[in-house]
Every structure is written in C-alpha cells, then in structure tokens.
Amino acid sequence: MINRAIAPELQTIKHIDFLKPKIFDISPNVHLYWNADVPNDTSRVDLYFDAGTILGTIGVASFVNGLLLSGTKTHTSIEINESIDALGGFFESGVSNENAVISVYALKENMMPVLRIIRDAIHGASFPEHEVDELLNDRKQKFLVNMEKVSFLAQRAFQQRLFSESIYGRVSDLKDFDSISRSEIVAFHDEYYLNGLSKMVVVGDLGQDAVDHIIDLFGDWSHAHQPTFEKNIHNLRGTAHIVKDDAVQSAIRVGRMLFNKTHPDYLDFNILNTILGDYFGSRLMSNIREDKGYTYGIGTMMAELHASGYFLIATEVGKDVREATLAEIQKEIDILQNELVPEDELELVKNYLLGQLLKSADGPYSMTDLYLSVEPYNMDMDFYNKAIESINNITAERIQELAKKYLNWDDMTIVSAG
Amino acid sequence: MIKFERFTLPNGLTVLFHKDVTTPLAVVNTLYDVGARDESEEKTGFAHLFEHLMFGGSVNIPDFDAPLQLSGGESNAFTSNDITNYYNVLPAVNIDTALWLESDRMLSLAFTPKSLEVQRNVVIEEFKQRYLNQPYGDVWLELRPLAFHTHPYKWCTIGKEISHIEEATMEDVKAFFGVHYHPANAILCIAGNFELEEIRDKVSKWFGDIPEKLKPARILTAEPEQTEFREKILERNVPTDAFYYAFKMAERRSDGYYIADVLSDCLGRDKSSRLYIALKKEQKLVSEIGAYISGDLDNGLLIISGKLNPGVTFDMLDNALWEALDELKKSPMKESELNRLMIKIRTAREFQEQGLLNRAMNLCYFELLGDVNGINEEHLIYQAIQPEHLQETAIHLFRKENCSLLKVKSLSND
Numbered sequence: 001m002i003n004r005a006i007a008p009e010l011q012t013i014k015h016i017d018f019l020k021p022k023i024f025d026i027s028p029n030v031h032l033y034w035n036a037d038v039p040n041d042t043s044r045v046d047l048y049f050d051a052g053t054i055l056g057t058i059g060v061a062s063f064v065n066g067l068l069l070s071g072t073k074t075h076t077s078i079e080i081n082e083s084i085d086a087l088g089g090f091f092e093s094g095v096s097n098e099n100a101v102i103s104v105y106a107l108k109e110n111m112m113p114v115l116r117i118i119r120d121a122i123h124g125a126s127f128p129e130h131e132v133d134e135l136l137n138d139r140k141q142k143f144l145v146n147m148e149k150v151s152f153l154a155q156r157a158f159q160q161r162l163f164s165e166s167i168y169g170r171v172s173d174l175k176d177f178d179s180i181s182r183s184e185i186v187a188f189h190d191e192y193y194l195n196g197l198s199k200m201v202v203v204g205d206l207g208q209d210a211v212d213h214i215i216d217l218f219g220d221w222s223h224a225h226q227p228t229f230e231k232n233i234h235n236l237r238g239t240a241h242i243v244k245d246d247a248v249q250s251a252i253r254v255g256r257m258l259f260n261k262t263h264p265d266y267l268d269f270n271i272l273n274t275i276l277g278d279y280f281g282s283r284l285m286s287n288i289r290e291d292k293g294y295t296y297g298i299g300t301m302m303a304e305l306h307a308s309g310y311f312l313i314a315t316e317v318g319k320d321v322r323e324a325t326l327a328e329i330q331k332e333i334d335i336l337q338n339e340l341v342p343e344d345e346l347e348l349v350k351n352y353l354l355g356q357l358l359k360s361a362d363g364p365y366s367m368t369d370l371y372l373s374v375e376p377y378n379m380d381m382d383f384y385n386k387a388i389e390s391i392n393n394i395t396a397e398r399i400q401e402l403a404k405k406y407l408n409w410d411d412m413t414i415v416s417a418g
Numbered sequence: 419m420i421k422f423e424r425f426t427l428p429n430g431l432t433v434l435f436h437k438d439v440t441t442p443l444a445v446v447n448t449l450y451d452v453g454a455r456d457e458s459e460e461k462t463g464f465a466h467l468f469e470h471l472m473f474g475g476s477v478n479i480p481d482f483d484a485p486l487q488l489s490g491g492e493s494n495a496f497t498s499n500d501i502t503n504y505y506n507v508l509p510a511v512n513i514d515t516a517l518w519l520e521s522d523r524m525l526s527l528a529f530t531p532k533s534l535e536v537q538r539n540v541v542i543e544e545f546k547q548r549y550l551n552q553p554y555g556d557v558w559l560e561l562r563p564l565a566f567h568t569h570p571y572k573w574c575t576i577g578k579e580i581s582h583i584e585e586a587t588m589e590d591v592k593a594f595f596g597v598h599y600h601p602a603n604a605i606l607c608i609a610g611n612f613e614l615e616e617i618r619d620k621v622s623k624w625f626g627d628i629p630e631k632l633k634p635a636r637i638l639t640a641e642p643e644q645t646e647f648r649e650k651i652l653e654r655n656v657p658t659d660a661f662y663y664a665f666k667m668a669e670r671r672s673d674g675y676y677i678a679d680v681l682s683d684c685l686g687r688d689k690s691s692r693l694y695i696a697l698k699k700e701q702k703l704v705s706e707i708g709a710y711i712s713g714d715l716d717n718g719l720l721i722i723s724g725k726l727n728p729g730v731t732f733d734m735l736d737n738a739l740w741e742a743l744d745e746l747k748k749s750p751m752k753e754s755e756l757n758r759l760m761i762k763i764r765t766a767r768e769f770q771e772q773g774l775l776n777r778a779m780n781l782c783y784f785e786l787l788g789d790v791n792g793i794n795e796e797h798l799i800y801q802a803i804q805p806e807h808l809q810e811t812a813i814h815l816f817r818k819e820n821c822s823l824l825k826v827k828s829l830s831n832d
Contacts, residue, residue, distance in 0.1 A: 004478035004522050004624060009512035010489050016442075039440060042768050073485050078699055081689035086754070088761035107765050134509050134702070141705045144657035148553040240452060246655060249543070249551045279494065281483050293539025316547050348488045355490020362443050363772065418551075 013354040014386065018381035019141050021201075021371055027324060030222040032200040033375070034211055035347045035368045038088060043108040043204025044365065046372075047218060051100035051192035052166045056392045057184055059176050064188045065095040065137065068102070070131035072124035079133060080121045083337050089114035098169055098229060098306050099198065107202050112213060121218045122193060127185050140177050152317060153242045153417035154251035161236040162255060162310060168233060169229055171383065179284050183332070197221035199375070203368050229306040233257050235413045242417035250418030252315050252324040254329060256411050260309035267390035271300070275341060275349050276300050276332065277313060283332045292328065294321045306376060311406070317416055326414070338397035338402040350391050357387060420777055422498070423614050426620060429630040430602030433791060434781045435617045438584045438774055444610035445775050446516040449526075449782035451501040451605075452598040454577075455570040455638060455716070463577020463818045467586055468495040468594055472504065474533030476523035489515035492732065494500065494535050497575050499784065500715040508741050510610045514544040514620065527595055534588055541583050545576050548649035553656045554826060563651050565664045565719055569641035600631040606786045641666075641717060648822040654822060655829050658705070659726040661735060662824040664719045664823040667711060671787055676799050677811040678711055678720050682760045684808070685709035685742070686722060688759065693722065696742050699751035703730045703738055707820040715787075720815060731824055746812040763800055 021033040053061045069084075069091065071077045084091055090105040091114075106114045146152040156171050163169030197218060202211055235257045259266060277300030278282040284298045298315035317325045360366050361384070374383045454525055457464045457804075472495065473482045486493050489510025490539045506516040519647040549555045558574050566572035606625070608617055644666055668674030686693045686709025707724030726735060769774050784792040814820075 001627070004518070007479075007485050007513075008518050010515065011509070011511040011512075013490060013509055040768060040772065043770060071693040078453060078690070078695055085688050085690040085762060086758045088765035090765070091667075105765070105769060107768060110761075134699075137727060139704045141658050141727075146654065147551050150551065236465045238563075247551055249544045274651040279487065280494075281487050289540055290536060294543065315545075316551070319548065320542055347482060352487040353490070353493070355487075358442055358490065358509055362441055362774075365772070379450070395784060 004286075006117065010351070010389065012074075012351060014356055016358055016384070017075070017369065018384045019363060019367055021368055021383045024211065024215065026219045029226050030197060030199060030219075032202065032211065032215055033368070033371065034202040035364050036205050036233065038364045040131045041107045041109070043106060043111045043202070043206055045104045045203075045214065046201040047197060048201075049100045049102075049193050050196040050197045050198055050223055051188070052096055052098040053170070054097050054230075055192060056192055057180060057187050058170050059172050059314075060180050060184050060188050061097050061100065061192075062194070063132075063180055064185055065093050065100050065161070066135050066139070067127055067131060067185065068093055068125060068193070069121045069240045070135070071126060071128045072121060073126050074123070074124070080117060084114055087114045087117075087147050089117075091118065100192075106191045106204050111204065111206060112210055115214060121229075122251060123271055125188070125189060127182060129182070132182060132185065135265075136177055136180075140174065143172065143177070144337040150244055150247050150249060150251040150418040152357065153244060154253045154415050157240055157242055157417065158253035158413060158415040160242060161415060163233055163255065164236040166230055166233040168230070168305070196204075196223050198223055198226075201368060201372065201384075203364055205343055224281055230308040233308070236413075237411060237413060240416075242415070242416050247418035248319060249316045250319050250416050252317065252325060253312065253415045254326075254412050255312035256312055256406075256413060258309050258311045258406065260304040260306075260377065261374060261379060261383065263309075265406075267387050268394060268398055269402050269406060270387075271349060271353065271391065271394050272336070272399050272407075273300055273302055273311065274353060275399065276336060276407075278351055281348070281352075283336070286297070286323055287332060288315065288317070292321075292324075294318060294325050294328075321418070322416055330409050333403065333407045333409060337407065340359065341399050343396070346394070346396055346399070350394065354388065355393050357384065420771065420781065421508055422590075422781055422790060424790055425618065426744035427601060427626055429626065429628055430600075430633070431621075431625050431628070432605045433621050434605065434607040434785060435612070435614055436607065436777055436781055437614075438609060438777075439611045441610060441774055442510055442743070443507055443774060444510040444513045444516070444612070445778040446506045446508075446520055447607045447609070447775070447778040447782055448520055449605045449607075449786060450502045450504075451603050451633075451780075451786060452502055452600060453498050454494055454573065454575045455499050456598065456636065457570065457573075459573070459578075460572070460582075461583045461586070461590060462579075462616075463541070463575070464575045464582075464586060464590065465502055466575050467537060469495050469497045469504075469593065470537040470541060471527065471533055471591060474524055474537065474654065476531050477517070477526035477528060478766060479519060480562075482519055482523065482527065485515055486519055491516060494820075499571055499575055501783070503774060503779060505779065507816065513608070513610065513612070515625075517620055517624040520606075521628065524599060524601065524625065527591075527629050527695065527775060529588060529592060531588065534586070534591060538583055538586060541576070543582055545580055545583065547770050549574070555656075557660075557662060557824065557826065559826045560650060560652060561662055561664055564589065564648050564824060565666070566641050568639040569716065570638060571641070571714060571716065571718070578730065582586055595635050601625065601628050602631060604631040605782045607782045608776040609774050609781075638716070645739050645819055647818040649825070650823070651825045651827055653827045655831055656826060657828060658728070658828060659732065660705075660826040661726070661732065663722040663723060663739065664822045664824070665721075666820050667718055667720045667815060669717050670713070670715045673799060673807075674811060675711075676796075677803055677807050679816065680759055680763070680800070680803055681746070681808055681812060681815070682709040682720050683700060684746070684755065688762065692742055692745075693724075693739070697724070697735070701738055703727060743812070743816040747759070747809065747816060750809050752803070756803075756808075757803060760800060766796065767797065767825070771777060794803050797798050
C-alpha cells in the first residue's frame with residue numbers, strides 16, 4: 001500500500017533554455033524577428049505600428065484600426081475578407097495605448113498569398129463613407145452595451161484617475177464618436193500605418209525566401225524614428241465610486257503607477273505581486289474567495305508601458321460586501337508590510353513561478369512572445385535568466401521591504417462601480 | 419496525426435497516453451462522464467458546484483492546489499451540460515505530484531462543511547457575475563427552457579436558479595460523489611515526454627487501488643420532436659434589441675452534427691459568411707451577427723444571434739434572415755464557398771492541435787465519444803460533406819417549427 005499522506009518528492013527547475021529569434025535589420029530602428037522552429041504547418045506574422053490610442057483625436061486610432069480592411073478603390077471589404085478566408089487566413093487587429101498590432105494566422109503554404117492581400121488592402125485603404133458610418137454605428141452600440149457593465153465603468157474611471165493629467169487618461173464618451181472626421185482618419189492611416197511600422201514578427205517554418213519577401217512587402221512602411229513616450233505619470237490618489245443602481249455586483253479597481261521591466265525592483269516586485277494576488281493560492285484569493293466567498297475571482301497584475309508601468313488589483317464582488325472587500329484588501333497589504341512571508345509559502349511561490357516560466361517558454365509561439373515582451377526595453381532573453389536568479393535569491397525580508405516601499409494604501413487610486 | 423496509447427486498469431479506469439518529446443511539461447487531464455444533464459430538476463447547478471468542491475481537499479490531502487503549485491504546476495476545471503473536466507499542467511519531472519493529487523480526490527474527498535459553505539457563495543457570485551450582472555447575461559437561462567421542454571439541457575450548467583445552489587447539502591455532495599466519481603466513470607490522459615511503461619507503472623501505482631464501482635446508467639428524458647414555432651420576448655434594461663434563433667440539430671456522434679457545424683460556419687462564422695454579408699453589410703439591419711452550434715453530446719442547438727441596428731424592427735430582421743436560410747434550402751452551395759469553409763476548419767484545427775493541453779483534453783473527449791482515434795478521423799468526416807448534404811440538412815433544420823426564438827427588447831427604445 002502506498003502512503004497517500006506523503007507527497008511525492010519534488011525536483012526544482014534549475015535551468016531553462018531561452019531561445020532568441022533571428023533578427024533582420026530593415027532599417028536602423030525597425031527589425032524583423034523570426035522563429036522558424038515550428039514543428040508543424042502553422043505560422044503567424046505580426047506587424048507592429050506606432051498607432052496607439054494616445055495619438056490623434058480621441059477615438060481615431062481605434063477607428064482606423066477597425067477600418068484597415070474596409071476596402072480600396074478596386075476591392076470592397078467583402079471581397080477582401082472573402083479572399084483571405086478562401087486561403088484559410090485569420091486576421092486579427094488590436095490597438096493599445098502605445099501601438100497597434102496586426103496578427104495573421106495561416107497554414108504556411110497559404111501565408112504569403114494572405115499577406116499580399118493584406119498588404120494591398122491596407123496600402124490602398126480608401127475608407128469608403130458607408131464603411132466609416134457602419135463602424136461608427138457598431139462602435140456606438142458596443143459602447144452603450146459596455147456602459148451597462150460595472151467592470152467597464154470601473155476600469156474606465158480607474159484609467160482616468162490612474163493616468164490623471166496624462167494623455168493616457170483619455171477615455172471616450174458617446175459624443176466623441178461623431179467628432180472624428182474622414183480627413184483625420186486618412187491622415188492617421190498615412191502617418192502611423194503607411195509610415196509607422198515599428199517591427200515585424202514571423203513564427204513558422206516559412207523559409208528564408210518568404211521572410212525576404214515579407215520584408216519587401218512591408219519594409220517600406222517602416223517608421224523613420226522611434227516615437228517618444230511620456231514618463232513620470234502620477235496617479236490621482238484616493239477613492240471614487242460610480243453609482244449603477246441596478247447592479248447586483250460592484251467592480252473594484254485599486255492600483256498605482258509603478259514601473260516596467262527596466263526598473264531594478266521589477267523582478268522582485270513581481271514575486272510580491274504573485275504572493276498578493278497573481279495565482280490561485282494568492283493571499284487575496286485565499287482570503288476573499290476561498291475563505292469569505294465574496295467573489296468568483298480577484299487578481300493583481302503588473303502592466304507595462306514603454307516608459308512606465310502600473311500595478312492593479314481587480315475584482316467583482318457582491319454589492320453588499322464592497323466595503324468589506326476593500327477592508328480585507330487593505331488588511332492583506334498591511335500583513336505583507338508588517339509580517340515576514342512564511343518560509344513554506346515563499347518556497348511554494350518560488351517553485352510555482354519557475355514552473356510558470358517553464359510553461360511560458362514552451363513551444364515556438366510562447367518562446368517568441370517571451371522575447372517580444374522584453375524587446376521594447378532593449379533587453380534580451382537574459383532577462384529571464386535574471387528572473388530565475390531573482391526567484392532563487394528572494395528573501396522574506398526583501399518582500400516586506402518592497403511591500404513597505406510600493407504598496408502604501410495612501411498611494412493608491414481606488415475606484416468602484418455598482 | 420495525434421498518436422496515443424490506450425489501456426485500462428482492472429478497476430475500470432481508462433487511460434490514454436500521448437507522447438510529446440518536444441515539451442518539458444506534462445498534462446494530466448481527467449474527464450468525468452457527468453455534467454449538468456445528470457442532475458435532477460430540483461437540484462440543478464450541482465455538477466458545477468461539485469467541480470468547485472473537488473478543490474477543497476481530498477481524503478488524505480487537505481489542500482489540492484498548494485502541493486501542485488509547490489511542484490511548479492497549476493490546475494483548473496470546467497463543467498458543461500455533458501462533462502466535467504479537470505486538468506493539471508506541471509513540469510514533467512514532477513508528474514507524480516499531479517497523479518498523487520488526482521488519484522486521491524478520485525478515491526474520496528475531505529467533505530469539509532467549510533468548503534461547501536464557501537464554494538456555495540463563490541458559485542453564487544459566479545452566477546451573478548456571469549448571468550445577472552451583464553447586459554444580455556440571462557439569455558441562456560431563458561433560451562434553454564424555451565428550446566428544451568423535457569431533456570435536461572433545459573437548464574444551464576450554472577443552475578436554473580440561485581436557490582438550488584443555496585440549498586445544496588453535504589448529503590447531496592456525498593451521494594453525487596459516490597455515483598459519479600470513480601474509475602469506471604473517468605477517462606485519464608497523460609501527455610508529455612514519457613515512456614509508455616513508465617506511465618503504466620505510475621498510473622497503476624496511484625490509481626490501481628481505488629475501488630471499482632459500476633458505471634451509472636444514464637437514462638435521460640428524450641426531447642420530443644419540436645412541432646411548433648416558439649417565441650419569447652424579454653424586456654430588459656439593455657441599450658439595443660437582440661435576437662437568438664435556436665434550431666434543434668443532430669447529436670454529437672452523427673454525421674448531421676458535422677453538417678450543421680459547416681452550415682453554421684457558412685451562415686455566421688467569418689466576415690465572408692452569408693448572414694454577415696447580407697444582413698450586416700448589404701441590408702444594414704444588424705450591428706453584429708453570428709452563427710454557431712452549442713456542441714452538445716445529445717441533440718443540441720444551432721444558434722443565430724445578433725443585435726439590431728437602431729430603427730430596425732424584429733420583423734424586418736426576421737424576413738431577411740429567413741430569406742437567407744431559404745436560399746440555403748433552395749440551391750446547393752457552390753464549390754468555391756464549400757472550399758472556403760473547409761480550409762478555415764482545417765486551419766483552425768491545426769492551430770488548436772498545437773497545444774499539449776488541447777490534445778490531452780480532446781483525446782479524453784473522443785474516448786468518451788466511443789473511439790479515441792476519432793480525433794484523427796474527424797477531418798475525413800468534414801471532407802466528405804457535399805453540397806447536397808448541406809442542402810438536405812438545411813431543409814430539415816431551418817423550419818419554423820424547428821425554431822425557438824428569443825427576443826430581448828430594449829426598454830430604452832420605447
């Protein structure tokens with residue numbers, strides 16, 4: 001008989017091979033990154049543009065992003081989508097504060113023809129009036145639906161207060177949708193897409209010829225210089241509540257401006273972040289979900305911008321326990337500031353983080369994404385070896401020190417909705 | 419081609435092994451052949467609540483998650499109307515930890531009152547977060563009982579109402595475990611860089627001494643053939659009118675299932691689909707529209723849903739929608755369109771099979787369907803679909819008396 005009360009012996013992960021993609025220079029500040037090590041027929045190509053929401057009139061960045069395949073002088077949006085679908089291609093486009101990303105997924109045999117269609121569609125985009133009107137209408141409807149969600153209301157108010165005076169704090173209102181002009185759309189597209197390409201990524205066993213061809217297809221969109229990004233953004237401290245009468249839950253957002261991967265405290269703080277709220281066994285999950293049953297989920301995260309970053313706690317809880325939840329969050333932070341993390345908990349989190357790092361390096365797509373998350377900061381895969389070091393060397397004293405330094409309740413922006 | 423080995427333990431546990439030499443990770447996936455369709459109508463939401471309790475400690479191990487996290491792994495689970503699936507992803511060197519934990523909770527749970535009390539609250543908050551506190555969130559709570567009158571698909575996995583979750587007792591929990599959680603009712607898949615013999619030894623070691631029980635017989639009330647058009651209107655505080663057309667379709671194990679899947683792609687998967695082009699781009703009736711299948715094991719639903727543009731009435735939409743459906747019934751699909759749908763299905767599958775966890779889950783699911791190798795043959799069923807099959811199935815599916823329509827009317831539009 002086996003003794004089930006005794007856990008099997010564990011091995012600790014000591015080393016992970018982090019493989020960097022091949023780098024091709026398109027211009028002094030635009031590069032293509034290629035990971036060919038894909039053992040099957042799938043492939044992905046990403047194009048990054050300086051076309052984030054901090055640029056232009058409010059809303060225009062997101063609009064242009066939604067209209068990239070909306071038609072040219074010779075092809076309608078329907079024809080463009082049909083021809084991509086006929087090759088089994090998947091086109092995704094998204095926009096964040098600082099950039100816009102297009103991702104194309106296809107079997108490798110179809111990738112090049114799909115990319116040619118996309119190149120022609122974006123290059124020749126003529127922004128037909130009916131397409132602009134249609135997107136305007138769709139976006140307004142989506143906005144109205146979102147405004148019914150407490151999570152959206154809280155996130156929106158949080159963003160305003162976190163980024164306060166900065167351009168990052170802009171949020172759309174319904175009226176903004178009507179104020180975007182066609183000429184602004186055309187100008188934004190020309191400046192930030194056709195002259196705004198900042199990097200390209202290829203994952204897949206496509207061959208050198210294909211990669212050369214991708215550079216030919218898109219290289220002329222390269223931007224002339226790196227954009228600059230705002231530093232020293234300060235969050236508005238204190239509490240705000242958005243009333244939504246018919247809500248049965250309240251959404252809560254607590255956070256502050258912090259730093260990104262370039263900061264010397266980043267890696268160690270990430271361990272503190274995990275202990276507090278970034279895994280299923282975290283302090284916040286254990287208390288607010290698994291002990292009190294106030295929520296389906298609560299989590300913390302570190303978000304990064306080019307020249308800064310922020311820390312965030314997010315949850316949705318029963319309306320009647322909103323204040324109680326905020327008090328418990330504050331209590332958990334107090335404990336981290338005043339008591340050392342017990343050794344067994346620290347060991348668990350260290351092993352967990354090493355396991356997660358192993359997982360995030362598993363397979364060519366994940367490995368490429370790891371590289372893409374350090375590349376903007378001019379860092380290399382060595383960052384992850386440093387992460388392993390940080391995990392191995394962390395102490396309970398260091399965690400407490402960081403909690404005291406960065407998690408003071410008075411420094412937080414606190415928002416709730418519902 | 420996804421390779422696998424299959425063996426069974428004397429106590430009835432079915433084990434699948436999928437070897438992947440490229441990964442340092444291991445997946446341990448356990449599918450239990452129990453879902454919300456196995457609940458009684460007075461105690462709905464139980465299979466899902468039970469899934470939460472499976473993380474509340476087992477007979478010899480007080481906490482499930484902590485030892486797994488200590489081994490560098492993580493775990494989660496989901497419940498559907500048909501199945502409950504648990505998965506662990508961890509460094510392959512520590513696979514024994516996952517087998518130890520997973521086997522101990524198959525042996526028996528800790529059944530602590532605190533766990534039940536807390537998870538009842540957690541699930542109630544989940545109910546609120548997903549179904550009550552979202553615009554259009556209660557649609558499935560309403561659509562299911564409209565489309566199904568006798569089959570247990572008439573309630574949602576989360577449960578019919580919050581009171582059912584509030585009233586769950588420890589006796590219910592123990593009884594449910596006794597009937598559904600044992601080797602003969604489970605399928606285990608292990609994926610990673612191992613040898614078959616190694617896996618055989620490990621699984622026998624950890625799972626071999628769990629007592630054998632009989633697989634419970636499943637007797638479900640069949641849903642009688644629908645013979646009348648059904649419609650329900652909800653008035654809600656939402657910004658725009660929304661519609662949900664639900665057509666009864668074939669069960670998972672039949673060819674008709676795959677044909678309906680292709681029909682739903684044709685109607686509303688991509689921006690080149692028929693409804694997207696006709697109703698959104700050309701006639702400008704909707705701001706969004708899509709079509710998909712519910713993916714149920716028993717006879718399920720093909721759903722067409724979307725939101726109306728301002729000034730458009732439900733009748734205008736209804737006319738245009740039926741016109742598009744009639745077109746599918748009248749003329750066989752052109753080859754170019756069928757080819758387009760097929761390449762999308764093939765491409766999506768290749769990307770899905772990339773993930774180790776997906777492969778392990780799918781292997782278990784195909785074993786449940788009756789033939790694990792079906793995972794490698796499914797594409798042949800799709801490839802064999804001809805325009806006349808689609809036309810035939812469209813004629814059978816897209817009839818008013820096979821349709822349940824749920825309208826969500828915006829109160830602010832009055």
